Amino acid sequence: MDTMEKKKLIYLDNNATTPCDPRVVEAMLPYFTEKFGNAASRSHEFGWVAEEAVDYAREQVAALIETDAREVIFTSGATESDNLALKGAFEMYARKGKHIITVKTEHKAVLDSCRRIEKMGGEVTYLDVDHQGMIDLEALEAAIRPDTIMVAVMWANNETGVIQPMKEIGEICARHGVLFFSDATQAVGKIPVKPKEVGVHLMAMSAHKMYGPKGVGALFVNRKAPRVKVTAQMDGGGHERGMRSGTLNVPGIVGFGQAAEIARKEMAEEAQRLSRLRDRLEQGLLKLEETYVNGNPDSRMPHVTNISFKHVEGEGLMMTFNKEIAVSSGSACTSASLEPSYVLIAMGLGDDLAHSSIRFSLGRFTTEEEVDYAIEAVSKGVNHMRELSPIWEMYKEGINLEEVEWSEH
Amino acid sequence: MAYSEKVLDHFNNPRNVGTLDKSKKNVGTGLVGAPECGDVMRLQIEVDEETGIIKDAKFKTFGCGSAIASSSLATEWLKGKPIEEALEIDNMAIVEELELPPVKIHCSVLAEDAIKAAIEDYKKKNGQA
Ligand SMILES: Cc1ncc(COP(=O)(O)O)c(C=O)c1O
Numbered sequence: 001m002d003t004m005e006k007k008k009l010i011y012l013d014n015n016a017t018t019p020c021d022p023r024v025v026e027a028m029l030p031y032f033t034e035k036f037g038n039a040a041s042r043s044h045e046f047g048w049v050a051e052e053a054v055d056y057a058r059e060q061v062a063a064l065i066e067t068d069a070r071e072v073i074f075t076s077g078a079t080e081s082d083n084l085a086l087k088g089a090f091e092m093y094a095r096k097g098k099h100i101i102t103v104k105t106e107h108k109a110v111l112d113s114c115r116r117i118e119k120m121g122g123e124v125t126y127l128d129v130d131h132q133g134m135i136d137l138e139a140l141e142a143a144i145r146p147d148t149i150m151v152a153v154m155w156a157n158n159e160t161g162v163i164q165p166m167k168e169i170g171e172i173c174a175r176h177g178v179l180f181f182s183d184a185t186q187a188v189g190k191i192p193v194k195p196k197e198v199g200v201h202l203m204a205m206s207a208h209k210m211y212g213p214k215g216v217g218a219l220f221v222n223r224k225a226p227r228v229k230v231t232a233q234m235d236g237g238g239h240e241r242g243m244r245s246g247t248l249n250v251p252g253i254v255g256f257g258q259a260a261e262i263a264r265k266e267m268a269e270e271a272q273r274l275s276r277l278r279d280r281l282e283q284g285l286l287k288l289e290e291t292y293v294n295g296n297p298d299s300r301m302p303h304v305t306n307i308s309f310k311h312v313e314g315e316g317l318m319m320t321f322n323k324e325i326a327v328s329s330g331s332a333c334t335s336a337s338l339e340p341s342y343v344l345i346a347m348g349l350g351d352d353l354a355h356s357s358i359r360f361s362l363g364r365f366t367t368e369e370e371v372d373y374a375i376e377a378v379s380k381g382v383n384h385m386r387e388l389s390p391i392w393e394m395y396k397e398g399i400n401l402e403e404v405e406w407s408e409h
Numbered sequence: 410m411a412y413s414e415k416v417l418d419h420f421n422n423p424r425n426v427g428t429l430d431k432s433k434k435n436v437g438t439g440l441v442g443a444p445e446c447g448d449v450m451r452l453q454i455e456v457d458e459e460t461g462i463i464k465d466a467k468f469k470t471f472g473c474g475s476a477i478a479s480s481s482l483a484t485e486w487l488k489g490k491p492i493e494e495a496l497e498i499d500n501m502a503i504v505e506e507l508e509l510p511p512v513k514i515h516c517s518v519l520a521e522d523a524i525k526a527a528i529e530d531y532k533k534k535n536g537q538a
């Protein structure tokens with residue numbers, strides 16, 4: 001890679017987190033210093049100023065998702081929102097039932113909340129997905145029981161960008177009178193997300209995935225028809241209509257609001273630009289042999305592509321270009337666990353293809369030049385790693401790798 | 410996780426990448442790991458039949474950076490060693506040399522396994538097993 005001219009590290013991991021938009025930072029700054037008040041202080045100007053800022057941000061977030069501002073509950077992020085939606089509904093609706101339906105490819109914040117609910121006596125059905133990452137609507141409907149309280153399906157998947165059929169799921173939930181919760185962390189601010197239009201009653205979001213600050217997010221909670229409530233998981237001063245106590249993170253919330261407003265105005269154009277760049281990246285990389293895109297190409301976020309480079313291990317591959325490009329891999333070797341991506345495994349990818357996967361997620365600040373550079377660097381890396389790969393050599397010799405007797409360890 | 414300088418060096422300039430002629434009687438091949446586990450290592454030795462000294466060693470590895478570095482280092486250590494001495498190469502020596510963190514110890518284990526498998530294959534071919 002020495003022949004390529006040195007450039008700054010290119011960030012193609014925007015699904016992990018996005019940089020703050022400078023306009024967001026600018027909006028936040030006064031709220032650290034001169035406007036530092038506690039939004040719950042009702043007796044003086046400092047408090048009123050802070051409260052006003054929070055109210056304004058709430059309007060900005062509500063406008064983005066076309067809901068009433070009173071339906072937006074601020075939290076510390078999507079992890080907390082997921083926990084609050086699931087555990088809070090489980091507690092609140094205990095009398096109705098104890099069954100929840102979710103999907104195997106959900107984020108850990110959802111899956112682990114469900115595990116906890118099972119420990120608390122709840123029952124959870126984990127739906128399968130097909131090889132493109134889509135749930136089966138008939139299987140969903142068949143899983144609904146008289147004691148089902150909630151269906152939890154994420155809007156867009158963080159690893160593959162696959163978008164679930166939200167409208168159809170919403171109709172099924174409405175027909176059976178069960179709540180529909182969606183973790184929309186990866187979709188909000190990037191594609192139109194209107195929970196009311198598709199019958200979503202609870203929805204998690206996070207500022208740091210949409211060019212806002214880390215440590216702030218929200219839960220949308222439907223107010224009318226049906227009036228949804230969740231039991232607080234954090235007890236204290238009764239902030240956020242009693243659903244989430246704790247002094248509000250005013251600068252963070254202001255930043256979230258600003259990020260939402262920017263997204264609302266710029267989303268359409270940005271999505272178009274990013275999908276063009278994503279397609280360019282994808283087409284460039286698919287020129288390599290034995291390279292496959294993971295996830296439904298017809299129902300996918302515009303800025304994401306997840307690609308398996310067969311017979312190359314993801315972490316090793318990333319090491320060839322991690323001075324130039326930042327991405328993430330579904331390979332086990334990148335995480336502390338030794339299991340490859342459970343999302344890709346649930347889609348029926350073999351462990352070998354899951355180990356060979358790289359997720360590229362573009363963002364607001366990605367340029368065409370960076371994409372072209374990435375194509376070059378990744379292609380070089382793949383070719384280099386294949387020269388080092390014994391299974392690539394075996395594949396090239398026409399050996400059927402399925403028939404080799406491997407020594408598992 | 411940051412990689413040690415030594416891992417990076419072996420990763421960026423892997424030593425002795427390649428393939429020896431399996432059909433030769435004095436070549437031993439060890440293939441360990443599995444694609445499903447995310448790591449496959451193939452290590453080959455060519456032995457001088459007169460002296461029992463390993464005169465060449467080659468590897469190919471599908472795996473993370475530490476696995477590639479471990480096998481590259483292993484081939485360096487193997488060259489010029491009598492096979493009996495080569496059998497004594499211990500994975501912890503690789504861990505120490507490459508400063509591998511605990512989660513990467515299994516990559517070094519794989520290298521030790523590959524060495525043992527290659528020597529065993531050589532011995533089998535030559536009626537010494
Ligand atoms: C789908 C999804 N849900 C939840 C989270 C967690 O969000 P946060 O970092 O705001 O807790 C993430 C981010 O990793 C995500 O991608």
Ligand code: FES
Nearest residue numbers: 333448472473516
């Ligand atoms: S080969 Fe899996 S961590 Fe090294």
